[in-house]
Amino acid sequence: MIKEVYITETNCITPIGFDVAANIKNIDDEVSGIQLHDKPMLFNVPFYASIINDVDLNLAFAKVTSATNYSRLEKMMILALEPIIKKSKVILNERTAFILSTTKGNVKALENQKIESAYLHQLARMVANFFGFNTEPIVVSNACVSGILAVSVAKRLIQADVYDNVFIVAGDEISKFIVSGFNSFQAMSDLPCKPYSINRTGVTLGEAAAAVLVSSNKENAKIKVIGDGSINDANHISGPSRTGEGLFRSIQSALTEAKINSNQIDFISAHGTATPFNDEMEAIALNRLGLENVPVNSMKGFYGHTLGASGLLETVIGIESVQESKLFISLGFDTIGVSQPIHIIEKNEDKKIRYFLKTASGFGGCNTAVLFEKVN
């Protein structure tokens, strides 16, 4: 008998709240974290982004510890993990793993030639040592699917009886490195991003940290992880497959494992970066699976694209949707702008959800899909 795997604790640190409840209240009120920022240290002209306030971050961090030798991203990650480690009472022994997901970690350290600090295993060690984990940190760095891929990795390791509990933290921060890079691709939106809209012109960047506990223990379970897949497009390194092949296959792989049909899915939290190609690709993949009538949202209108954090952050919000029987608006959407029909959630509404699908796609042709089931 294959072990059942659950998510039992969640948390997130974002510009619209430093816990899940604050985030959900703002989403309910359609308050976005995206604002116009004039920060020459990040970009030479004012730009829209979803950025965590430094004063708030430092105040919150000071309540947890008096230590000062942590980077901004490390503070975000520690704040995301701290309450769930405490609340769960899980012992950090050899049966408890720690996964850290990020795309660029402390890449900001390169601005000051601090090469050592930019190593991702060093970042993981800093966070792991803060809490006293007793297993070697596992870092997942797989572009923009990192956050949701970590859930898949955790679930697989628990099913194979390698661990009983896996704490995941996923985080990325906005840096000159990332802003200039996305801008060089001409992938940045002049206005707050508009996923799936005819008027979309690209991404708005964001920053966040999210954390969950994945466990074989059903006590306090918020949701069950029932299937997953992470399949490459084998098509292009900087653009998605036009047929959505990798995403299509990732969802299929998750469905096969979960032994459910695509028509049983009640809600999809998609990637929706608001680039012309990504959103179009997703619409095609969803149509190929007959998912065009399933309510779908992108959280990028609230948080921007938080890169390696996005998949986990959006899972945390999606779990609240399932628990509260509520579909959240895909903020920024107006008129459909993809060639295949999809059912974008246009206002917050009540809906009973049993099966929830989370997807993400990223550079390198990577895709991840994870299926969840409500726990009764």
Place this chain on the structure above:
Amino acid sequence: MTVNKTYIKSFCTIQNNQISLNGEIVFDTEPTVFSDFSKKAYQHLEMNYPKFFKMDNLSKLAFLGAELLLKNEDDSEIENNTALVFANKSSSLDTDVKYQDSISDPENYYPSPAVFVYTLPNICLGEISIKHRLKSENSFFIFADYNPEFMEKYSNILLEAQKADKVLCGWVEYYKEDYKAFLYLIDTQGKLEQNQELLKKLYKQ
């Protein structure tokens, strides 16, 4: 979940201007820089794949290793379901530093999308997937050192859960001319049984 035996079908190492396949040296050059070594290795392998020269050094390293192990596995008739499970220590730091240099000086600011795209370690998985037409499971991990325990467990999970028929595992480390690739193909059948001691031994060779 039952743990069935899995096997190392083939393995290769690339380091110090030398390539070895299944324990035998198959190619080496006089001491030279990686760009020159990798070009000569490309020529030796008789690849006709101009995209190779657009790749960063990490991708070239991973790509060469994959070519050695997969070129006899590719079958145009059958779709291979070979998963890619790769890891390293330095992520894409070599290219990250190069990209950072292109944006540090406002007087000399020239960010390039062709460089930026390689500031992700998993791009090498995309390159390998495209070349070998692998629409398959892929993931990139970072550890302080080669981690045979994790690699063995994770590759076995993919095979046992039937997420893949074979798994190409790779430790592909590149930072400032310091490089080492150790790749091996895991199968459910074979002679050389996969275990952590053997992986450690082969890695050190």
